[in-house]
Amino acid sequence: MDENATARLKKTASNWTLNVALFVAMAIICLPGLWIVLNSLRPTVEIMAKPPIWIPQSLSFDAYVAMFSGIGEGGIPVISYFRNSVIIAVTSTIISLAIGMSGGYAFARYRFKGKGGWFLGLMLTRAVPGIALSLPLFFLYARVGLIDTHAGMILAYTALNVPFTIWLIDGFFRQVPRDLAEAAQIDGCTRWQAFWQVEFPLARPGIASAGIFAFLTSWNEFALASQLTRSTDSKTLPVGLLDYTAEFTIDWRGMCALAVVMIIPALILTYAVQKHLVSGLTTGAIKG
Amino acid sequence: MATLTLSQLDKNYGAFHAVKGIDLDVADGEFVALVGPSGCGKSTTLRMIAGLEDITGGDIRIGDRVVNDLAPRARNISMVFQSYALYPHMTVGENMGFTLKIAGRDKAEIDAAVAEAARALEITQLLDRRPAQLSGGQRQRVAMGRAIVRDPDVFLFDEPLSNLDAKLRGQMRTEIKQLHARLKATVVYVTHDQVEAMTLADRIVIMKDGNIEQVGTPDEVFNQPASQFVAGFIGSPPMNMADAVTTATGLRFANGLELPMPPGFNVAEGRKVVFGLRPDDLYPEGHGIHSEGGHAVTTMDLTVDLSEPLGNETLLFVDLADKRFTGRMLNPRRVTPGEVMTFHLDLSNAHLFDADSGLSLRGA
Ligand SMILES: Nc1ncnc2c1ncn2[C@@H]1O[C@H](COP(=O)(O)OP(=O)(O)OP(=O)(O)O)[C@@H](O)[C@H]1O
Ligand SMILES: [Mg+2]
Numbered sequence: 001m002d003e004n005a006t007a008r009l010k011k012t013a014s015n016w017t018l019n020v021a022l023f024v025a026m027a028i029i030c031l032p033g034l035w036i037v038l039n040s041l042r043p044t045v046e047i048m049a050k051p052p053i054w055i056p057q058s059l060s061f062d063a064y065v066a067m068f069s070g071i072g073e074g075g076i077p078v079i080s081y082f083r084n085s086v087i088i089a090v091t092s093t094i095i096s097l098a099i100g101m102s103g104g105y106a107f108a109r110y111r112f113k114g115k116g117g118w119f120l121g122l123m124l125t126r127a128v129p130g131i132a133l134s135l136p137l138f139f140l141y142a143r144v145g146l147i148d149t150h151a152g153m154i155l156a157y158t159a160l161n162v163p164f165t166i167w168l169i170d171g172f173f174r175q176v177p178r179d180l181a182e183a184a185q186i187d188g189c190t191r192w193q194a195f196w197q198v199e200f201p202l203a204r205p206g207i208a209s210a211g212i213f214a215f216l217t218s219w220n221e222f223a224l225a226s227q228l229t230r231s232t233d234s235k236t237l238p239v240g241l242l243d244y245t246a247e248f249t250i251d252w253r254g255m256c257a258l259a260v261v262m263i264i265p266a267l268i269l270t271y272a273v274q275k276h277l278v279s280g281l282t283t284g285a286i287k288g
Numbered sequence: 289m290a291t292l293t294l295s296q297l298d299k300n301y302g303a304f305h306a307v308k309g310i311d312l313d314v315a316d317g318e319f320v321a322l323v324g325p326s327g328c329g330k331s332t333t334l335r336m337i338a339g340l341e342d343i344t345g346g347d348i349r350i351g352d353r354v355v356n357d358l359a360p361r362a363r364n365i366s367m368v369f370q371s372y373a374l375y376p377h378m379t380v381g382e383n384m385g386f387t388l389k390i391a392g393r394d395k396a397e398i399d400a401a402v403a404e405a406a407r408a409l410e411i412t413q414l415l416d417r418r419p420a421q422l423s424g425g426q427r428q429r430v431a432m433g434r435a436i437v438r439d440p441d442v443f444l445f446d447e448p449l450s451n452l453d454a455k456l457r458g459q460m461r462t463e464i465k466q467l468h469a470r471l472k473a474t475v476v477y478v479t480h481d482q483v484e485a486m487t488l489a490d491r492i493v494i495m496k497d498g499n500i501e502q503v504g505t506p507d508e509v510f511n512q513p514a515s516q517f518v519a520g521f522i523g524s525p526p527m528n529m530a531d532a533v534t535t536a537t538g539l540r541f542a543n544g545l546e547l548p549m550p551p552g553f554n555v556a557e558g559r560k561v562v563f564g565l566r567p568d569d570l571y572p573e574g575h576g577i578h579s580e581g582g583h584a585v586t587t588m589d590l591t592v593d594l595s596e597p598l599g600n601e602t603l604l605f606v607d608l609a610d611k612r613f614t615g616r617m618l619n620p621r622r623v624t625p626g627e628v629m630t631f632h633l634d635l636s637n638a639h640l641f642d643a644d645s646g647l648s649l650r651g652a
Contacts, residue, residue, distance in 0.1 A: 177373065179369050179373035182338075183367070183373040184375070184386070185339075185360040185361055186361065186367045187361070187386050187434070187438065188390040188438075189361060189390055190359070191359075198375055
């Protein structure tokens with residue numbers, strides 16, 4: 001066999017190895033999700049069976065039907081939870097993005113006193129686990145009447161997300177050459193227009209990533225929400241999961257069904273935003 | 289188009305004095321090149337004119353308007369950046385039309401203006417591409433196109449050709465020259481390529497450490513450099529220089545060599561000077577050109593240390609007054625190192641500078 005044929009064979013072999021490895025990795029990543037979907041469709045006996053039953057024997061949408069039927073018939077106030085989750089997650093994401101963009105831009109573009117310190121401080125707040133804050137936050141909120149309100153949850157999640165959004169967006173604005181905004185100003189833009197016409201579109205992948213991250217954090221957060229919410233006024237979906245635990249039993253099927261309901265909007269959002277995630281938009285701005 | 293006037297223009301970065309009160313008048317339609325070593329304040333000056341940098345003191349006038357505190361967009365200038373600064377998320381056409389779009393012009397008018405500029409720069413076929421899909425030279429054209437579409441009072445260029453290879457640079461230089469002739473635009477052009485400055489500019493401004501050393505036509509700064517710095521900066525290879533002391537009849541160098549006083553200089557005896565002679569004025573017998581008059585040619589035998597053949601000419605390095613002098617040999621023949629040749633020194637083009645101040649002693 002000549003060298004070229006060997007090389008070609010090697011290439012094919014390594015391609016296949018890569019594909020198999022990818023498949024295994026994806027299977028491991030996706031399995032829990034698929035398991036949840038599967039479990040939401042079958043009876044508890046089957047879920048709890050030992051050894052596990054891999055091939056489902058009876059499938060039904062009972063859990064979903066029950067979830068949306070009224071309280072008392074096995075239902076939970078899922079609509080309220082959903083509404084709360086959406087309001088809280090969307091609002092806190094928008095605020096986090098607004099602050100993240102202003103802050104990230106400031107860190108990327110301006111020199112000011114104590115810049116390094118501020119930045120480090122922001123990052124350090126990320127080092128504190130959210131759960132450690134839940135008790136102090138609970139007392140504070142109880143005093144000012146923010147327990148069990150949308151505003152309280154929005155505030156908490158915004159605080160949680162802002163350091164990260166600033167950090168991420170700062171990195172993306174740094175990649176946008178300063179010359180571009182200057183060129184735009186010479187071309188007739190105000191500082192503000194230059195930002196929206198040139199710098200913002202180029203940093204959009206970073207802003208979109210930060211947005212997804214902030215949304216998912218708020219959407220999925222459980223620890224703080226379980227402390228700071230009380231009723232259908234503000235309980236979010238993750239906290240709603242607890243409705244399926246009774247004193248001695250856990251309705252695994254119902255829980256899995258609610259989990260699926262939770263995952264769907266997150267999937268849709270991620271899918272919708274991902275086209276903005278294309279990177280490398282700044283290539284070609286300057287000589288290279 | 290308009291005039292541009294800088295008076296006592298000052299820039300401090302904290303304690304660092306980057307531009308030290310410079311004065312400059314640029315006439316309507318004039319092409320002025322700003323040259324000088326790295327860090328001398330060329331870009332800073334240009335950016336102050338553009339309004340991208342606050343000025344610490346002095347005045348900038350465009351036409352009869354003082355623009356000191358106006359935003360860049362209110363100054364009606366265009367700038368071509370060294371990096372080109374094309375907007376990567378817009379096509380070439382959108383890049384060029386951006387300024388008109390911001391100004392709120394209608395689409396037909398924008399398209400017409402872009403098409404015309406594109407035709408002038410021969411980039412019509414590129415209008416739908418993104419900057420990332422262009423070569424360096426094409427990006428350069430687009431950047432110029434964008435500047436033209438704006439139809440500004442003053443064009444500012446900050447080393448626009450420095451990212452191109454030598455051949456393309458030569459080509460773009462010619463195009464910029466033609467463009468200027470056609471648009472009759474007022475241009476301030478920063479470069480540290482003196483060939484660009486010499487070929488393009490009506491007048492050259494040589495800067496050093498935030499000061500202007502000399503302003504003059506290419507001919508003036510080459511033939512009558514105001515200072516040792518300008519003499520060394522303009523011309524390639526650079527002017528040969530050696531310390532000397534004036535005597536009753538001429539110059540004496542440290543190693544005892546004596547030369548007659550170059551014509552045009554009348555310096556008192558015993559003064560410390562720097563003698564300057566361009567490579568063109570130091571050549572082997574029969575391989576150079578006398579200046580008109582040619583009455584001040586001194587002849588001496590010198591040993592060639594090294595030669596650099598360039599094809600149409602050969603640079604010869606010789607030892608003169610304990611300094612390595614460069615000579616230029618036209619119609620070159622092969623020269624072997626160590627060869628002794630008879631050289632002519634055309635002193636009618638020689639220069640003398642004061643050893644302390646570095647200023648030219650011409651007419652002193
Ligand atoms: N933002 C700044 N802060 C402090 N010093 C600065 C700043 N910008 C420029 N300088 C200094 O001002 C001086 C002039 O800079 P400038 O960019 O005008 O140089 P230049 O002549 O354009 O040089 P080059 O040929 O390398 O582009 C330099 O010494 C530089 O270090
Ligand atoms: Mg510069």
